[in-house]
Amino acid sequence: MRAHAVLILLSVYVGVCFSQNVSAPNSVDQASVARIDGYLKSGDYLSALRELNYFIPRNPTNGYLYYVRGIANLNLNNRSAAEKDLLLARQTGYREGETIIDYFTSKRAMAEMFLKNLKLDAELDSARGFKIRIQPSDTLQGGIRPERTCYDVFFYDLSVKVIPENQSIEGSNTIWFTTISGTRRLQFDLFPNYEITSVKLDESTLKYDRLFGAVFVDTEKRLEPGEKHSLTVTYRGKPRVAPKAPWNGGFVWDKEKGRYHIGVACEHLGASSWWPCKDHLSDKPDSMRINLQVPAGYQGISNGNLRSVKDLGNMYTNFEWFVSYPINTYNVTLYIGDFVNFTEEYSNSLGKYNIDYYVLPKNLEKAKKYYAQTKEIIKIYEDLFGEYPFMRDGAAMVEAPFAGMEHQGAIAIGGDYGKENKKMEMWPEKYDYLLVHETGHEWWGNAVAIGDMADAWINEGFTTFAECLLAEKASGYTDYLKMIASKQRSINNLYPVVGERNINENTFLSGDIYNKGAAMLNNLRCILDNDSLFFRIIKDYYNKYKFRITTTEDFLKLVHEYSGLDLDDFFRKFLYDAEPPVLFCTYELDNKGNLKFTYQWTKTGPKFTMPFCICLNGKEVIRLNGTTSSQTFRAEKVKSFNILNENTFNERLTVPRNAFTYYYTSWPMI
Numbered sequence: 001m002r003a004h005a006v007l008i009l010l011s012v013y014v015g016v017c018f019s020q021n022v023s024a025p026n027s028v029d030q031a032s033v034a035r036i037d038g039y040l041k042s043g044d045y046l047s048a049l050r051e052l053n054y055f056i057p058r059n060p061t062n063g064y065l066y067y068v069r070g071i072a073n074l075n076l077n078n079r080s081a082a083e084k085d086l087l088l089a090r091q092t093g094y095r096e097g098e099t100i101i102d103y104f105t106s107k108r109a110m111a112e113m114f115l116k117n118l119k120l121d122a123e124l125d126s127a128r129g130f131k132i133r134i135q136p137s138d139t140l141q142g143g144i145r146p147e148r149t150c151y152d153v154f155f156y157d158l159s160v161k162v163i164p165e166n167q168s169i170e171g172s173n174t175i176w177f178t179t180i181s182g183t184r185r186l187q188f189d190l191f192p193n194y195e196i197t198s199v200k201l202d203e204s205t206l207k208y209d210r211l212f213g214a215v216f217v218d219t220e221k222r223l224e225p226g227e228k229h230s231l232t233v234t235y236r237g238k239p240r241v242a243p244k245a246p247w248n249g250g251f252v253w254d255k256e257k258g259r260y261h262i263g264v265a266c267e268h269l270g271a272s273s274w275w276p277c278k279d280h281l282s283d284k285p286d287s288m289r290i291n292l293q294v295p296a297g298y299q300g301i302s303n304g305n306l307r308s309v310k311d312l313g314n315m316y317t318n319f320e321w322f323v324s325y326p327i328n329t330y331n332v333t334l335y336i337g338d339f340v341n342f343t344e345e346y347s348n349s350l351g352k353y354n355i356d357y358y359v360l361p362k363n364l365e366k367a368k369k370y371y372a373q374t375k376e377i378i379k380i381y382e383d384l385f386g387e388y389p390f391m392r393d394g395a396a397m398v399e400a401p402f403a404g405m406e407h408q409g410a411i412a413i414g415g416d417y418g419k420e421n422k423k424m425e426m427w428p429e430k431y432d433y434l435l436v437h438e439t440g441h442e443w444w445g446n447a448v449a450i451g452d453m454a455d456a457w458i459n460e461g462f463t464t465f466a467e468c469l470l471a472e473k474a475s476g477y478t479d480y481l482k483m484i485a486s487k488q489r490s491i492n493n494l495y496p497v498v499g500e501r502n503i504n505e506n507t508f509l510s511g512d513i514y515n516k517g518a519a520m521l522n523n524l525r526c527i528l529d530n531d532s533l534f535f536r537i538i539k540d541y542y543n544k545y546k547f548r549i550t551t552t553e554d555f556l557k558l559v560h561e562y563s564g565l566d567l568d569d570f571f572r573k574f575l576y577d578a579e580p581p582v583l584f585c586t587y588e589l590d591n592k593g594n595l596k597f598t599y600q601w602t603k604t605g606p607k608f609t610m611p612f613c614i615c616l617n618g619k620e621v622i623r624l625n626g627t628t629s630s631q632t633f634r635a636e637k638v639k640s641f642n643i644l645n646e647n648t649f650n651e652r653l654t655v656p657r658n659a660f661t662y663y664y665t666s667w668p669m670i
Ligand SMILES: [Zn+2]
Pocket: 001, 002, 003, 406, 437, 441, 459, 460, 463
C-alpha cells in the first residue's frame, strides 16, 4: 500500500531561523545572531554548533538556545546530542516546539502519534519497544499452525453479493486444496462478526468451532497426504468499515451524487475480514475465480480478467472475474461504481497485454491525462526488473474511494488523480507518486511475495527503492539522490525493519519498512560500489522468487552468494536493530584551512563497513570508506566542511556515485 503521510516534521530540519525569534537570544550580540543565522541557513551546522557551544554556557537558562542547538544536531543526525538538547530546552521552560520535542525524545510519544494518525485503536507494549500489544487473536491469524500447514490451497472460487443499502455482504467460497500431511482438523479464517451458514467438505456438511477469527473444522475421516478436497463456506454479515483505508482497512461505502462508490482494502487486517479463506500469507492459490454480484446498473470490478457479465434478474448483476496467477489473499478486492472504461495496449519482448482503466465518469478527462504516464512507468520497471509479471491477466487501474493499494491486476488509485500527491516533495514532476508506487508492487509484493508480515519491508522497501530507481532512469542520478534524501528524511528508527514472525505484526506502523527499507538498499548499493553487480542482484532476486514466497533471509543469502562479502553486521544493523549505525567524528580545522577529520563506525558489529561523504567548502564532495577502526582524512584550504546527509544534501552538488548513505553521527563537543 502507499506510504501514509509520515508525521515527520520536515520543517524542523530545514527552516530554523535564529534571528526571527527576537525575545530568546537576548544575551547574544547582534553580530553573532546574524552569523549563527547564516550558518543555519546555509546548512553549515558544525559552525552553528561551535557558536552555540560558546553562548550556551554563558546563558544556561535560555531554553531557545538549547532548542536551536538541538535542531542543528538533528540536522547532523547527531541524534543523542539532539535529544539531550531538546530535553534541556523543555527543562528550562521553553514552550515552543512541544510536538517536535515529544517526537524526538520519547518513543512512546512517537508511537502514539502513529496510532492516532492511522486511527488505530490499540494498546502499546513497552516491553516490546512500544510496538502494539500482541493479542491471542494475532497468533491465531499470523501463526503457522498445524491445522494450516496440513493443507495447501490451489484454487479459491469466491462468490460475493454486496448489498449497499444495509452495508452488508453474503456469499460463499470454495477452498480447493491438496492435503500435505494427514489430518482430521483444518483451520480456515473468517472474522467473528459474520454468521457462517454452512461448512461442507466435498459434499458433506461439517461441524466447526470458532475462536476469534479462526474457524476449526473436524473432518469425518482422516485426510491423507496428496488427496484433493474442497471446503465450501457460506456466510453473511456486515463487513467492518475502514477507519482509515488502506492503512487501517475494511470497506469504504462512498457515495457520489447519490450513487455508490465502494471499495475494500485489507492488507495486514486480513482478507478474512470479508471472505473466508486460509488467511495466511504463506499460502497463495495458483489461480482464483471471483463472482461479484452488484446492484443492477453498477459495474463490479475485481482482479484478473472479466469473463462474463450476467443479469441475475433480481436487480443484481454478476461479474465473473478470473485470476490466472497466484495471488495474495489481501490483494483480492472489489470495486463497485459507475465506472467508465478505457484501454490501451502495451507490448514488450514477450508479447502484448492490455492496460485497463476504470474511472468515474466525471473524472474521465482528468484520468486520461493522468494515465498518459502509465506506459512509461511500466517500461522503466520492465527494463529494471523484467517483463510485467501478470501479462495473461493484463494490468488495470481502478478509481478507489481511498488513497491507493496495489491490488494485483486491479490497482486502487485514489488521491484525485495526482492532486493529493502534489505535496510529496522531491518527486520528478512527470510522474505521480501513487501510480509509480502501486505499479511497482506488481513486481515487489505481488509477483515476489512474502509469507509473513514480519517481512513486509520486502514489499514496501523494494517498491520505495524502485521509485528512486525509476527517478534515476527517467532523469538521472541527481534525481535518484534527491529521492533517496527525501526517503531518508522520513525515517523514524522506532522499530527494527524486520518484524516478529507468526503474529501478523503491523510492521507498517512507523513507516520505516518503506523509507528505511529503501535506504538500506541504497546503502547496500553504495557498499558494493559496483552497479552492474548490484542490479544483477536485484534482478536475479526478483526472477528467482517471482510467483513464489520469499523471506528476508533469502535476500541476504543471495547478496552473500553474489558478492562474496560478509555483510552480516550491515544487515543486522539496518534490518534487525531499531537504530542505525553511528559515525563517530572529531575534527580540527585551523585558521590556515588545514582540516584533520577522524571517523569510525560505532554501535555496530566489528565487521561493519560503509562509505559516506563529506563536503568541503560547500562544493567539493568526497567519498570516504568507514570501518569500525579510527581513520583520519586530511585536507587543505578548507574554510568549512560538513558531512553530507539527507538534511545537508543539495542538488547543485556533484556527489560521487555510491557515496551517499544513511546513518547517525556523534560529535564530541566542538
Ligand atoms: Zn506500498
